[in-house]
Amino acid sequence: MTATVESSSTRRILVATDYADCSIRALDWVADHLAQNDDEIILLHAVPEDLPLIDVEYGELSVVASENSLRERAFQQAEKNLGEWAQTFVEAMKKKKINVNVKTEVDYGSAGPLIVSKCEKYDPTLVVVGSHGKSTISGLIMGSVSSYCLHHAQRPVLVVNQTCSH
Numbered sequence: 001m002t003a004t005v006e007s008s009s010t011r012r013i014l015v016a017t018d019y020a021d022c023s024i025r026a027l028d029w030v031a032d033h034l035a036q037n038d039d040e041i042i043l044l045h046a047v048p049e050d051l052p053l054i055d056v057e058y059g060e061l062s063v064v065a066s067e068n069s070l071r072e073r074a075f076q077q078a079e080k081n082l083g084e085w086a087q088t089f090v091e092a093m094k095k096k097k098i099n100v101n102v103k104t105e106v107d108y109g110s111a112g113p114l115i116v117s118k119c120e121k122y123d124p125t126l127v128v129v130g131s132h133g134k135s136t137i138s139g140l141i142m143g144s145v146s147s148y149c150l151h152h153a154q155r156p157v158l159v160v161n162q163t164c165s166h
Contacts, residue, residue, distance in 0.1 A: 010038050010039065010040055011036065011038075011039045011040070011126070012039075012040045012042065012122055012123065012124045012125050013030060013034065013035075013039060013041050013042070013124060013126050013127075013128060014042045014044060014115070014118060014119065014122055014124040014126070014127045014128070014155075015027055015041060015042065015044065015127075015128045015129075016044045016045075016046075016111065016115045016127070016128070016145070017043060017044065017045050017082070017085065018045065018046075018111065018130075018145075019045070020130065020132065021130075022131055022132050022160070022161075023130045024130075025130055025160050026128050026129060026130035026160040027043075027085065027128075029128070029158075029160045030128055031089065031092055031093065031096075034126075034128075035093055035098055035100055036098065037098055037099050038099065038100070038101070039098075039100045039101070040100070040101045040102075040103065041101070041103070042102075042103045042104075042105065042122055042124065043082050043089075043103070043104045044104075044105050044106075044107075044114070044115065044118055045078045045081070045104075045105075045106045045107075046106075046107060046108070046109050046110065046111040046114040046115070047071065047074050047075050047106060047107070047109075048074075048109075048110070048111075049071070049108050049109060049110070071108070075106060075108070079104070079106050082104040082105075082106055083104060085104075086102040086103075086104050089102055090102050105118065112144075112145045112148030112149060113148070113152075115127065115129070115145070115148075115153065116148070116149065116152045116153050119153050119154065119155050120154075124155055125155075125156075126155065126156050126157075126158055127155050127156065127157045127158070128157075128158045129145060129146045129149055129157065129158075129159055129160070130146075130159075130160050130161075131144075131146045131159050131160065131161045132144075146159040
């Protein structure tokens with residue numbers, strides 16, 4: 001007797017980004033080593049809920065703005081940035097003749113817990129995060145998103161460190 005297991009050929013890869021260099025490296029790593037035809041790539045960005053009330057956009061003429069207006073502007077900017085990242089990623093994949101479906105999501109929250117909660121929503125095959133390369137001590141004191149994901153996500157997590165090469 002032969003048992004067959006049905007599986008979806010589509011892999012779902014969740015890539016968390018904070019727009020730092022380590023996030024660029026993580027997305028580049030996905031493009032160079034992981035992405036395949038028909039993969040679904042989910043780009044995720046967390047907008048912190050505790051934004052400062054000082055808006056430094058106006059340089060020396062900083063003004064105090066309402067927390068809601070700053071959060072809304074940060075959210076809108078994050079959506080714009082993530083859309084641009086998605087478009088760039090899709091174009092890079094097309095040059096490699098790889099057809100991927102890219103979704104973007106911006107949400108409010110602390111990065112680590114938000115990534116873990118989105119794992120429950122999307123059920124990704126893999127979670128990819130970049131590492132800022134904080135030392136063990138500063139990572140313990142300040143917290144590390146990659147460490148949080150490694151310990152709490154119920155999915156495989158790939159951490160792309162800051163010294164990875166292509």
